[in-house]
Amino acid sequence: MKATPTAIPEVIVIEPRVFGDERGFFYESFNQKAFDEAVGQHVEFVQDNHSRSAKGVLRGLHYQIQQPQGKLVRCVRGAVFDVAVDIRKSSPTFGQWVGVELSEANHKQLWVPVGFAHGFLVLSEAAEFLYKTSEYYAPQYERCLAWDDPTLAISWPKIGNPIQLSSKDSAGRTLLDAEIFD
Incomplete structure (x- = not known):
């Protein structure tokens, strides 16, 4: 596999070796x-x-915010634009984000370590997204940043469809108002 650090070095794009022919493909995920x-x-x-x-x-x-999760994410059907935002106040890349297209065609994965907010936008007609977490889901500790926070200025791709959010995600807080990591 090939591992490539992004502009935020702790966030890493992982590309498996894919073996394919007319019958299909195989890779170690x-x-x-x-x-x-x-x-x-x-x-x-x-x-x-x-x-x-x-x-x-x-x-x-x-x-x-407690029981923080590292996530290894990938898209196995369709395509998404995947984003990680550094929310560690003491980090030199605090408030910065990286975005990567993950798709069934490119087989890329993204390692999003503890201390980052994570989200994705579906680019294809539908997408199936898989991820491993380093800690169990704990809804009482879950927090959400606003996807359209002007401080973050994330360049989400234009897809010709309106953005669809859950009520929880619609209530996301700005980086300046959110509970974040030291």
């Missing part, structure tokens, strides 16, 4: 040893999640 080497630490995953969303659905920007 996760290998603990290779992953640990790629991110420079041992990460134990405790939960796998799977979501399906229609075009224009934006999920996020989510994080847990």
